[in-house]
Amino acid sequence: xxxxxxxxxxxxxxxxxxxxxxxxxxxxxxxxxxxxxxxxxxxxxxxxxxxxxxxxxxxxxxxxxxxxxxxxxxxxxxxxxxxxxxxxxxxxxxxxxxxxxxxxxxxxxxxxxxxxxxxxxxxxxxxxxxxxxxxxxxxxxxxxxxxxxxxxxxxxxxxxxxxxxxxxxxxxxxxxxxxxxxxxxxxxxxxxxxxxxxxxxxxxxxxxxxxxxxxxxxxxxxxxxxxxxxxxxxxxxxxxxxxxxxxxxxxxxxxxxxxxxxxxxxxxxxxxxxxxxxxxxxxxxxxxxxx
Amino acid sequence: xxxxxxxxxxxxxxxxxxxxxxxxxxxxxxxxxxxxxxxxxxxxxxxxxxxxxxxxxxxxxxxxxxxxxxxxxxxxxxxxxxxxxxxxxxxxxxxxxxxxxxxxxxxxxxxxxxxxxxxxxxxxxxxxxxxxxxxxxxxxxxxxxxxxxxxxxxxxxxxxxxxxxxxxxxxxxxxxxxxxxxxxxxxxxxxxxxxxxxxxxxxxxxxxxxxxxxxxxxxxxxxxxxxxxxxxxxxxxxxxxxxxxxxxxxxxxxxxxxx
Numbered sequence: 001x002x003x004x005x006x007x008x009x010x011x012x013x014x015x016x017x018x019x020x021x022x023x024x025x026x027x028x029x030x031x032x033x034x035x036x037x038x039x040x041x042x043x044x045x046x047x048x049x050x051x052x053x054x055x056x057x058x059x060x061x062x063x064x065x066x067x068x069x070x071x072x073x074x075x076x077x078x079x080x081x082x083x084x085x086x087x088x089x090x091x092x093x094x095x096x097x098x099x100x101x102x103x104x105x106x107x108x109x110x111x112x113x114x115x116x117x118x119x120x121x122x123x124x125x126x127x128x129x130x131x132x133x134x135x136x137x138x139x140x141x142x143x144x145x146x147x148x149x150x151x152x153x154x155x156x157x158x159x160x161x162x163x164x165x166x167x168x169x170x171x172x173x174x175x176x177x178x179x180x181x182x183x184x185x186x187x188x189x190x191x192x193x194x195x196x197x198x199x200x201x202x203x204x205x206x207x208x209x210x211x212x213x214x215x216x217x218x219x220x221x222x223x224x225x226x227x228x229x230x231x232x233x234x235x236x237x238x239x240x241x242x243x244x245x246x247x248x249x250x251x252x253x254x255x256x257x258x259x260x261x262x263x264x265x266x267x268x269x270x271x272x273x274x275x276x277x278x279x280x281x282x283x284x285x286x287x288x289x290x291x
Numbered sequence: 292x293x294x295x296x297x298x299x300x301x302x303x304x305x306x307x308x309x310x311x312x313x314x315x316x317x318x319x320x321x322x323x324x325x326x327x328x329x330x331x332x333x334x335x336x337x338x339x340x341x342x343x344x345x346x347x348x349x350x351x352x353x354x355x356x357x358x359x360x361x362x363x364x365x366x367x368x369x370x371x372x373x374x375x376x377x378x379x380x381x382x383x384x385x386x387x388x389x390x391x392x393x394x395x396x397x398x399x400x401x402x403x404x405x406x407x408x409x410x411x412x413x414x415x416x417x418x419x420x421x422x423x424x425x426x427x428x429x430x431x432x433x434x435x436x437x438x439x440x441x442x443x444x445x446x447x448x449x450x451x452x453x454x455x456x457x458x459x460x461x462x463x464x465x466x467x468x469x470x471x472x473x474x475x476x477x478x479x480x481x482x483x484x485x486x487x488x489x490x491x492x493x494x495x496x497x498x499x500x501x502x503x504x505x506x507x508x509x510x511x512x513x514x515x516x517x518x519x520x521x522x523x524x525x526x527x528x529x530x531x532x533x534x535x536x537x538x539x540x541x542x543x544x545x546x547x548x549x550x
Contacts, residue, residue: 146409153391154407157399160388163380167347168455169373169404 003125005248009216009241010132011193015209016216016236017139018186024217026159026179031087032072033187033213035094036065038205040188041195042098045107048196054115058192065188066181068094073177091206098203106202114196128197135193139186140233146182147229155179187213208261211268216240218271243267294360295495296323296346296463301355303341303519315341317519318355323463323497328489330506331499333516334542339499342516343465346497348372359462374404377461379452379469386452389441393432393451396440397421400455424454428484446477450484457488464489466498470505482509503538515541 015037022030040061047057068090075086099105119127146152157165158175165172187209195201220232220239227235250263303316315338323329333339344350345357348369357365359375380386387396398412398421418436425433428450432443440448449469456464466485470478486509489496500506506513513530515523523541525533 148412149409150402150407150412151409153395153399153412154402156391157388160390161385163349164386164388165399166349166370167373167378168399168402169370170399170407171370 001248002245003129005244006241007125007128007132008197009244010129010136010237011197012190012212012244013132013136013216013237013240014139014193015187015190015213016220016240017136017143017233018183018190019210019213020217020233020236021143021183021186022179023214025156026176028083029087029210030069030072030180030183031084031210032068032090032094032180032184033087033210034206034208035091036068036184036187036206037191037194037209038201038203039068039094039098039101040065040191041201041205042101042107042191042203043188044192045109045195045201046101048109048112048114049107054113054117054196058115058189061188061192062185065191066185068188069180069182069184070177072184073180076180077173077176095203098201102201102203105204106200108200109196110199114199115193116196131193135189136237139189140230140237143182143233144230151178208264211261211264212243215243215264215268215271218268219243222271222274293325294322294358295325295327297321297358298346299356299358301342301345301357302353303338303345303350304353315519316345316352319519319521321514321521323495325495326493327512328494328496328510329498329512329514330510331497331514331516332501332503332506332538333499336518337516338519339516340467341519343378343467343497343499346463346465347376347378371404375462376465377403377456377459377463378465378467379449379456381468381471383445383448383452383472386455387440387448390439392437392439393425393443394418394421394436396451396455397424397458400458403459403461424458425451428454430480446473446481449473449477449481453481453485453488457492457494460492460494462495464494464496466496468499468501471501485509503535503542507533507535507538 019033022028043064044057044061047060048054052060072086072090075081075089076083079086081089115131116127119130122130147156154165154170155175155178158170158172162172165175191205195205216239217236218239219242220235223239223242224231224235246267247260247263251257255263298319298321301316301319301321302314304312304314306312319342331339331342341350345352348364348367352365356363359372364372388399391399394414398414398417401417421436422433425436430447430450432447432451435443435447440451443451449472453469469485470481473481482505488494496510498510507530511527511530513523513525513533514521
């Protein structure tokens, strides 16, 4: 079971990394994620059912996610639609896109090949661990290469200080579009992996994924402070695994899985409040000392 | 001397909540020639920062035209003008990317106005020159090449902003009260550094200041803005004859008018 949780953590980590590239670097929340994640799943499952190779399928999912990100990016930068609203619009529209792609609300992979099948000789769950590790390493490697190019540095600067970036001739609108395109491509990749692992895709599969992605991100940040960009990306992976282990623990304690989202949201809420809680506790000890 | 910047009847009006129009820049004609170091004085609301914002393209003029050299740039977006114009802001937080290190910020500045490509940033090739550059400031900045700029003091940040703004020898340097947020001693040091950089590279510069002493001490031209118009424009000779008391009298008059 622990191996299963680690495998899940690795696969879901891709989502956390995708969310990180906008939420933490550009400093805005992108709600497109709740649409691009199931879109990646829908595209992947449909393509596999149509007998396209599972690896190629993941490329298609990435392209689909990138297009979704492009639309959000154009709405936000050229259309001046507030970014949260732009994300909600695209997320809503994608629901119909997924129905069009799959021609039905959900689609099963039963009796079809998956990316994990090529590793079928491994013991249970280890196939997912290997695939997860490979994809996570690839994504982190590519992102790190990007962040340390001239373009990537301009991208980071845009999120860090937009006025300054523009004053140095950085086309900040273009950077935001690039960020949304990359982020949603990665998120759709996560969707295609999870769908193959679950064995199906569902148009409603995106509900709550932002919470899961943010939870791995925030747990990683709470556990590891002041780290380099590379270490930060790895910390998201660790955060994602810790989050899945937490879920496993709670399920073991006999928590009704019907209410799992309440638990997910609570974990994230607590993690987000940790700085405040710490401050409150410190204040407490100070007062006691004085008294 | 060749003309570097030319404003023709530059006007900026904004609409208030009550639907009344306020004119912040009122048909300003201004020509800046190459090699001029212009100090800009003016009370609150005189239009100093709006003048700068229209030059950089941060805001668009309501009417009038703006030329860099003989090229009209009235509608050119800010990021395209950045190739010619650089700026140091008043707020030390504004000029640098806080989560990026000193060296990374300098590297960003080195590519001012260039296209940013998907190629490695090549930090190693620049590190030594950055080290020397930072050491020339004399406030310990060279020890912080790998420190995120958010952890630096205000004075260190502003001197870094100045280095970044002048790294590629821009045609026009705009300083917007860049010493105002610092303590007197640090402000004085930064002003000396500014003078040194401008002289060494023979930069053309516009400097907003609220310190009349600085406005007289530095530069070779002085303009005073009032209610969006240029009230006074002194060349080097006239400026040299101007005394601090005269300036004070000028501003007292202005205050009296408002009352």
